[in-house]
Amino acid sequence: MSRHPVAAPHPSGHSEDGPKRTVEGSVVKVLVHRRDDRGMSLEPYASRCVRVGEVHELVTTDHRDTRPGTTIDRVAFLGFAEITRAGVVDRGDLLWVGDRLVGAVLGFDACHFPNHYNVLIATGETLTGSELGLRPETAVRFVPPERPADQDDESPVADPRRSR
Numbered sequence: 001m002s003r004h005p006v007a008a009p010h011p012s013g014h015s016e017d018g019p020k021r022t023v024e025g026s027v028v029k030v031l032v033h034r035r036d037d038r039g040m041s042l043e044p045y046a047s048r049c050v051r052v053g054e055v056h057e058l059v060t061t062d063h064r065d066t067r068p069g070t071t072i073d074r075v076a077f078l079g080f081a082e083i084t085r086a087g088v089v090d091r092g093d094l095l096w097v098g099d100r101l102v103g104a105v106l107g108f109d110a111c112h113f114p115n116h117y118n119v120l121i122a123t124g125e126t127l128t129g130s131e132l133g134l135r136p137e138t139a140v141r142f143v144p145p146e147r148p149a150d151q152d153d154e155s156p157v158a159d160p161r162r163s164r
Contacts (some may be wrong), residue, residue, distance in 0.1 A: 017090070023050060023142040024085035027097075030129035030136065031057075031077035038075045040109035040118060044068030046091040048108050048117060050083045056116045058095070058140070059109075060123045066091060066107055076126035078102070080116070081140045093142040095121050097132060105142065 040059070046066075050056065058078040063070070078097070095102045103123035110117055 020090075020144055021087050022085070022144070023083065023087040023089055023093075025081040025083045025140045027079050027129070027134050027136055027138040027140060028055060028082045030079040030134045032128050032130040034074075034076035034126050034128055036074050038073050040072040040075065040111065040120065042066065042068055042070045042072065042107040042120070043110050045108065047088050048119075049088050050086060052083055052086045054083045054116070055080050056083070057112070057118045058121060059118050060103060060121045060127045061106060062123060062126055063106065063120075064122060070107075072106075072109065072120060074126055075120075076128045076131075078121070078127070078132065079129040079134055087142075089119065089142045090144070092145050094145055095119075096139075096141040096143060097134060098138050100132065102127065102132070104145065 042065075057080050060076045060078060061072050062074055063072050089105060091105050091107055093105045095105065103121040106120040106122040108117050108119060112118065
């Protein structure tokens with residue numbers, strides 16, 4: 001049996017995903033650096049459950065390939081965020097930081113797990129926490145893409161749920 005799950009169509013022909021709530025958190029540490037040779041590796045999972053109190057790293061990238069094992073080199077680091085409202089973070093969820101749409105979840109890197117996940121965010125260009133003006137306690141939200149946020153803004157990034 002393969003370690004890597006293969007997405008099979010639901011027997012009914014419909015999606016298995018139903019509505020879900022927004023996952024919320026707050027920045028606990030701002031990061032200010034970027035790398036072009038990071039070597040992160042995408043996990044084969046399109047979603048991760050996150051619990052209240054967990055801390056995960058938010059990382060932007062201009063990569064778009066979502067195949068398991070894809071190497072992600074071009075990254076910039078937003079910071080670490082503590083989860084304050086548990087839920088499921090899915091590939092394609094929109095990351096809002098304060099009132100700004102940053103990008104969409106591309107996937108997850110587990111090189112530091114079980115300490116934390118690197119949550120990879122697809123953006124038009126890599127962005128650091130300092131470039132976005134992040135501060136400790138800045139609110140973060142992972143919003144399902146089909147559910148409009150409070151803002152009328154449209155996502156500035158391509159849909160990362162599709163491999164290119």
